[in-house]
Each structure stands twice: as structure tokens, then as C-alpha cells.
Amino acid sequence: MGSLPQLSILKGPTRPLVPNSISRIFEKVAATSATNNIALIFEENGRVSQLSYLQVDQITNRLARTIVETIKAKNLKPNSDGDYIVAVNMHPSDHLILVLLAIWKAGAAYLPLDHSFPASRIDHIIQESQPVIVIYDEDTKDFLETPKLACEHLLSTSDNKSDKCLEEKERLHHLKDDLAIVLYTSGSTGIPKGVRIPHKIILNRLQWQFKTFPYSSSEKFCVFKTALTFVDSVSEIWGPLVNGLSILVVPKNVTLDPEKLVENLDRHRVERLVLVPSLLRSLLMCLKLKKNTSLLKSLKLWVCSGETLTSSLAEEFFEYFPENEYKLCNFYGSTEIMGDVTFYTISRVEQLKNELTVPIGIPVDNTIIYLLDSELRPVKAGDIGELFVSGANLASGYVNGRDKDKFLNNQLAIDPVFSKLYRTGDFARLEKGCLLYEGRTDSQVKIRGHRVDLSEVEKAVSAVEGVEKAVVLCYQPGEMNQALLAFVKSGALMNENQIENILRNKLTSYMVPQVILVESIPLLVNGKIDRQALLKSYENTNNNDDSCYEIDIDYSGVKPSQMEAAKVLFDTVASVLNRSARSAISPEANFYEIGGNSLNSIYTITKLNDEGYHISISDFLSAIDLGEVLERMTSSTKIQSAPPRFTAELLKNEHKAAVVDIITTSFYQKADLEQWLMPDILESDYDELIDALWEPLVEKGLSFVTKSDSGKIISVGLNFDARDEPDVQITSKLTVIFDFLESVEGPVRDERLPAGKGKILHSFMMGTHSSLSPKENVAVMQFMEDEVLRLATERHFEGIFTTNTSPLTQQLGTDVYHYQTLLDYQVNQYVASDKTKPFGLAPDSQRAIVQWKPISA
DSSP states (O other), X not given: OOOOOOBSEEEOOOOOOOOOOHHHHHHHHHHHSOTTOEEEEEEETTEEEEEEHHHHHXXXXXXXXXXXXXXXXXXXXXXXXXXXXXXXXXXXXXHHHHHHHHHHHXXXXXXXXXXXXXXXXXXXXXXXXXXXXXXXXXXXXXXXXXOEEEHHHHHHHTTTSOOSOOOGGGSOOOSSSOEEEEEEEOOTTSSOEEEEEEHHHHHHHHHHHHHHSOOOTTOOEEEEOSOTTSTHHHHHHHHHHTTTOEEEEOOHHHHTOHHHHHHHHHHTTOOEEEEOHHHHHHHHHHHHHHTOTTTTTTOOEEEEOSSOOBHHHHHHHHHHSOTTTSEEEEEEOOGGGTSOSEEXXXXXXXXXXXXXXXXXXXXXXXXXXXXXXXXXXXXXXXXXXXXXXXXXXXXXXXXXXXXXXXXXXXXXXXXXXXXXXXXXXXXXXEETTEEEEEEESSSEEEETTEXXXXXXXXXXXXXXXXXXXXXXXXXXXXXTTOEEEEEEEESSSXXXXXXXXXXXXXXXXXXXXXXXXXXXXXXXXXXXBOHHHHHHHHHHHHTOTTGGGGSOBOOTTOOGGGHHHHHHXXXXXXXXXXXXXXXXXXXXXXXXXXXXXXXXXXXXXXXXXXXXXOOOHHHHHHOSSHHHHHHHSOGGGOOOOOOOOOEEEEOOGGGHHHHHHHHHHHHHTTOTTGGGGTTSOOTHHHHHHHHHHHHHHHHHXXXXXXXXXXXOEEEEEEXXXXXXXXXXXXXXXXXXXXXXXXXXXXXXXXXXXXXSTTSEEEEEEEEEOTTOOHHHHHHHHHHHHHHHHHHHHHTTOSEEEXXXXXXXXXXXXXXXXXXXXXXXXXXXXOOOTTSOOTTTTSOTTOEEEEEEEEOOO
């Protein structure tokens, strides 16, 4: 008998949820807290403000009364949805938190705006959401049609109000539900849309968090650093405040400076942090530059969301933070589903094997995840389907009832908690009970954690006067070199920089693309735009090693004594920015104005360090121009880096597990030949291979492991006497690899190299640990090459024989280690014994180079 296939439906735990507002929960916490328990801490420009729970409760009660009185005095009405919305346009501060809590206590919902939003975006949000009032900290010409209230005036006029809680009858009341927040996201139609988030879905999200990732007994301080317009700010603010913890409100200038952010987190011994992967990468770069292994050791829980988390970045995390002591989490969700509906927790690197990106995991409480086909039927486990969400984390739709097709009736469930489905627009698949993200169904991408719809950006670019055609694409989404690109055909006499300046007045900063002027837009045979050709043209331009020298570099004004450092600095900036450089690189150029950002600034600093010049992150970020950066790169800070210290140890039985791990990751995940045999090659095949070779490898005493100065095994070199190699039997597809190698090596070895045992040392396999950086990898390979040469010389071999299939090892072998090339073979021409071409799909450029290095007596 057969069995029913497993369907791609995952249900999270069912937990009881008692409806309540977050502000009422806060009031209960404040009532039971000691009067001196600190709720809010804010430090900026030397000003330090601390407010206790009692003070926050009393101040927000007074503010809430003023808000209600202002609305009633002006006879202001709810919007067309029946919601009382108060828009907030304020910088991060303690005052901001007070205003948000007061809005809730007044019975209204808050709608965050941002000073960086262009006027057109603010106009749309205000006109559609119809807030009753806007509270601001900087007066602008915006909101002319909406009543405005300055935060300073709100605070001063509230001083004489009662500090008692408002009675229920005094509060404002929405018509539909317990609306708490309205957050505007990028819209698929090119127009931003407002998501209606009730208190109950916030409560469900927080209740799951408190159960799954409880605050520790030593946890005193949490941080609020995420932009208020981003859904992750909700748990950052209200999670700690309903648990009696202190919130450190981080000013925007500190959030943008990784060095200052690390300092703040470390000083307050913060134990958890929510961040986008691009910020995680910046912080890890910062930690490496600081060379202080004690920094952030209190920060035990790291939560990534908003962007794709790559396995390589997660592995980099565990290079700094010990496995099993620290947790790196990948949360998945969107604003419409309270930010997070699935999660995956990593505590060991081995969890990431065979995946390029970290899984998005399993559902949170009171949530069902469905992967459905085009007919809205569940797909089988292992198949890719569109991801739908049902349960207590769903928003109650959009402002003005827009896009009703995103919230569907759920025909797959009876329980009313799961009566609605939200269509995420994402693809995923279910493997062994765990969800893996498989991309978008539409044109939405994540830029610095914010959801951006490419069609919205494309519409804005196309609207620029003189633009004939525009195509907006995202290059390498989720990677360090991710770029938002606008390919523009224009009939106007405008350059790329001028178009970008126009867009800065239309789009919020993270949505402004890098404009690339093109003579024509390439088309496919069916008449559609050839997007891959556009991306390829961008990639080819940026990957051209000589392209950075086409950038205009101006040394005018550089002192003769600084010229050497200036050449390093300007060439480094040119190589990092490359095509994105928007003007000449000169002492007067500001790094950020010519195309830099916080992430590639860290990369620039790292490359300067590699060149021997040191500048602190804060100094680099705060420099007015590159001339000031140059001044700070004084000769006294030039680094004399010590060579890495490695030791070699002949192979022993105790090394076997480490050897298997390194060989497997080096060849299964990265090898040049194995990729053409997938999926017929398995990780277990390398276990079988090493098992078969292990005894003779140890016995011959020609193989070794490399250890770092901490004693960790970081590489392995397996060697044999070419005339005394064991005859082993393996059953896997790896036989194809070894048959191929014998076919190219055999004739060369037998016809052109010395005869007899003890003459040829065969460098059989070399592997390095996956945690090594590219620079470390090269250093370790150099050490292993020297060790192979030492062994060969010590044992009186006449030379070293090897075959390289990797472009890197080929280049090193020829240019650095000075091997002689005896055969250069095109691998796709190989015909196996069964008359097939196992590497037939390989490009013509993929070669196998058989090399020999004679050892002089």
C-alpha cells in the first residue's frame, strides 16, 4: 500500500491569548515597579535623560489628556475607516516614546513618519490615512491640511494636567477594532499603502517572544534603534516596557556609526539585538577592526530580519562568537504579519551545511503557514509553493480597504482564528519540517531591511522629464554588493547624477537607485525586456579589474608628503565604489555624496588596513571629505602587521574527524569538478573516501594538518609517493573524478617524470577550513605549500607533482609557487569509459592543469 504525501502545511503551537492593549499592560507594570526603576535612557550631545516607570506613566497620562482635549476641542473626526490616527514625525528620543505611549493611552493609533521622506510620499500618506493630528519635533511646510502639534508645546501644556489614568469613557474609540499602529509599506501598484495593526496581533507576537526567547535574570537594558517606520521597532520598544526593563533609546547618528553603536551596546551590557543582515555585516567588520575579543560578549541573542540572511554571513558570525554560547536567529515576515511569523535559531555552524541561505524555520504561536500552488492547493513537501499565512499575527487589512486580494478567506481551516489568509508574495519549500525561502513572486525586494517595490521606483524614474524608458532592477539581492539600479534611456541632456538628484526629492533615501544611462534597452525575442542582459552589463562593468582606473581621480591640493597615502586611499575608494562613484575622487569629495554608504565604508576601512593604513571607523564616518580622511591617515598610524603563525603536524588518528570535515566542505561545497556531477555526489562520499585512504595516509607519514596559534585545525594536506599510492575501492560517483585525474596525470607521470619510488611527491588533496577569510585562506595555502616543499626536500624527493582545477590554485601554482605546467586540459572534452562526457556542461574556460616542481639538490 502507498501512503499519502506530506503536504506543505506547518502549524505553530496554540497558546491562549487574552485581549488587552499594550498601554494597559504597561500601566500594570508601572504600578508594580519600584518608583526608581528606570524605563527610558536617552543620551545625545552630552545630555543624559533618565525616566523611571512611575515618571513615564504619569507624564504619558498628562500627555494623553492633552491629545484627547485637543482633538475634541477642534471637533476632529476619525478617518473613513473609523480610526483615530495620530501621525508622528519625530527623531528617536525619550520624548518620542512618551508621545507614542500617550497616543495609545488616549485611545488612538500612531502612524510613524520620517524626516527623510520626500514631500510627495508624506502627502500621499496624510491624504489617504487622514490622521486627526500630526505631532512633530521640527516644523516643516508639510501637513498644511492637517492640524499640527509641536512636541515641545504638547509637553509644556500638559504640565498642569492630572497624572491619573484616563477613564474608559474619556478615551477615543475606533469604530472597527483595537487599532494600535498604521505602518506604510511599498505598494505593488507603485503607491505606498498603510497596514492596520491592532493591539491583539502585537500581543500575540510579544507573547511568543517572551516564551521562546525570555529575558534573562541579568538582562537590564534593551535598545530601541530601528526606524519607527519599520515593524521591528514595535517589539524593540514595547517588549522591554511591558517587562519592567530599561530601554536605551539610540540616536540616529549612533545607529549609523557601527563603532559608536558597538560602544553603546557594550557599555550597557545589552544581551539581545534586532538588526538587518547588512548591519550585522558592518558590526562584524567593526569587531574585526577593533581587534578586541571581549567586545559584545554580553550580547547573547542576535536576531536578523528584513533581508535574506546568507549562510556565509552566519558562519562569519561564529568566527567571532563561540558556538553553543551565542544564538543567531533568522526571523521571517512582513509588516502585514507583524514582522515575524517564522523563525530559525542557529547555535552551531554545522546547522548551515549545504544551504546558501539560512532557513526561515518554523511558525510562531497561533500561526499556520501554507505553501500553495496557483490553484491555492497545498503543494507536496519538498516542492516550491507560494507562502500564505493564517492566524493571530495577521493585520486587519490596509487603510481604505486597499488590495483586498492580499487578505483571502481561508477555505482550508474551520477555526475562526485561521479564517483569513495573507498572501505574502514569497516562494518557499518545506524540507524536513523546516521552511526555506525561495524568492519573490513579484518585483518586491528588501533594501537595508525596508521592503521596496521595484515598480514604485520605476514609476518615479519614468516620471522624470526627459526619461524615455526606465527599467529598475536589484543586483545581487541580500548580498554585500546589493545595488538598486535604474537603467535609463533619456532624450534629455541630463547626466546620471542629475537624475538621481531629482529622484531624491521624490523617493525616500533607501529607494533612490543608482542611475545608469544606456543607449537602448535590450529585448528578448518575444519583445520583453532582457533583464539578465542589463544585470550582466552592470556586472561586467563592475568586475572589470581596470574599471576603477577609468574613474576620474584628482590629486590637486595633496601635499607631497601625503601623496603615497593619497594614492592608496583614492585607489581604494575607486575600487570599492567602482561604477557607483558619482563624481571625481579628490580631497574635496565626500565619500557618501559620491556613492558610499555605511557598509562599503567599513569595507573601505578594512582594505586600507590591509594596505597598512589605520583610521578608526568614527574618524572615517565623521570626516567632511577625503582630504580629512587623508589627514587622519597619518604615518604614525601605519600598521606593521605580523605574519600569521601556523604549525604543521603529521597526520594522526585523532585528526580524522577534522580532516573529514575540511575535505568535505572544501570539495563538496566548493570543488570545481564535483559541481557538474551534482546531485549524484553526497557528503557521505567523502567519509567513504577518507575511510578507504586513512590507514595508508597515516602510515606513510607524508600528510599533515595545519593548526592556528590557538591550536585549531584549519587546513589539511594529503600526500602520497606517486609510485606508491594505495589501490582503494570506492562505490560513489567520486570514481568519475579520480578516473578523470588519472587520465590526465597518468601519461605525464609515467612518460615525463622520474621513475621509481621515492622520486615524486604527489600533492593529492589540499583543503582549508570554511571559516577562513579569503586573505587567511591564501596565507594558509602558502604555508601548506611551504610545508609540502619542506617534506619533499627532507625525504629526498626529486619534485612535487599536482593537478589544479581551481583558477586560484592554478594562478598561485604558476605565478607564486613557480610550478612548471606539463599539461593544460579542457575538462569538458573528457570522455569517460562509458562514452559519456560527465563534465560536458563545464565552460571551455575550465581547465585542469597538471604541474611539476623540481627540487634542486
